[in-house]
Amino acid sequence: MERRDPLGAAGPTGAVVAPEGPDRVPGVARTAAAPPPADGTIPDTDEQRIAELVVSNHILYDHNIFDGFGHLSVRSAADPAHFFMQRSGLVPDSVTSDDVIEYDQDGEPYKAHGRTGPSERYIHSEIYRARPDVMSVVHSHTDAVLPFGLTKAPLKAVLHTAYFLGSEPAPVFDTREPIGQDNNMLVDNAPAGAALARTLSARSVVLMRGHGMTVVGPTVHDTVFRAVYTRVNVQAEAEALKLGDPVFLNRFEVDRGDPVSVHWAWWAAQAETRLVR
Numbered sequence: 335m336e337r338r339d340p341l342g343a344a345g346p347t348g349a350v351v352a353p354e355g356p357d358r359v360p361g362v363a364r365t366a367a368a369p370p371p372a373d374g375t376i377p378d379t380d381e382q383r384i385a386e387l388v389v390s391n392h393i394l395y396d397h398n399i400f401d402g403f404g405h406l407s408v409r410s411a412a413d414p415a416h417f418f419m420q421r422s423g424l425v426p427d428s429v430t431s432d433d434v435i436e437y438d439q440d441g442e443p444y445k446a447h448g449r450t451g452p453s454e455r456y457i458h459s460e461i462y463r464a465r466p467d468v469m470s471v472v473h474s475h476t477d478a479v480l481p482f483g484l485t486k487a488p489l490k491a492v493l494h495t496a497y498f499l500g501s502e503p504a505p506v507f508d509t510r511e512p513i514g515q516d517n518n519m520l521v522d523n524a525p526a527g528a529a530l531a532r533t534l535s536a537r538s539v540v541l542m543r544g545h546g547m548t549v550v551g552p553t554v555h556d557t558v559f560r561a562v563y564t565r566v567n568v569q570a571e572a573e574a575l576k577l578g579d580p581v582f583l584n585r586f587e588v589d590r591g592d593p594v595s596v597h598w599a600w601w602a603a604q605a606e607t608r609l610v611r
């Protein structure tokens with residue numbers, strides 16, 4: 335399979351060159367964005383943030399976080415109440431910079447020229463509204479995490495690379511609680527999104543019963559790192575539970591962090607190589 339957007343449009347360095355024409359995202363000049371900061375901090379410009387967003391979609395697909403579903407967003411630098419995310423109707427591995435549109439604080443497409451967003455865009459808008467510290471949000475249907483949203487088994491950090499999960503069980507969101515028994519199990523309206531944000535509270539990861547997970551972070555790099563290592567932690571913990579009682583990280587061990595920029599750049603190079611095939 336070959337991606338529709340070869341590296342000439344958006345590569346691991348984050349350089350983006352957009353075509354001329356009416357499909358450009360209004361308000362975002364898509365010409366030769368500077369590479370994102372090498373230290374993994376959040377870029378200062380929307381062009382750089384969109385460049386990271388595109389590559390990160392490919393990383394998350396490459397690491398089995400995304401399947402045909404899933405979406406990743408980043409808060410706007412120019413208007414922090416707004417955010418950028420892909421339009422509807424795309425599979426994540428095919429997202430290009432031209433597929434990224436701006437959304438307003440209510441999760442509605444902003445000057446999108448008729449293009450629409452994924453039905454669950456309210457996950458993103460309501461978390462950004464509730465969590466000023468969050469700069470990026472990913473929602474996925476990652477199959478590995480599903481059992482922990484279906485049972486009383488607590489998802490907690492068992493790996494040093496998953497310290498962000500904390501020493502308390504990850505919260506589980508159930509659409510029956512805010513909506514009732516008759517629900518479609520989707521977060522496709524603002525009240526459901528607000529309920530999800532309340533369940534997430536100040537945590538990094540919220541599991542979604544019979545659905546998947548949502549992960550947040552202070553940068554796109556951190557959010558990608560957390561999504562990938564949530565899956566790795568889930569798999570290690572699930573295997574350990576078959577053998578006995580897992581040893582979880584204690585409060586001291588989770589109160590730390592790893593530099594993620596090296597991981598992101600490496601994963602980006604791997605994803606872009608593997609997706610052109």
Ligand SMILES: [Zn+2]
Nearest residue numbers: 454474545546
């Ligand atoms: Zn979903």
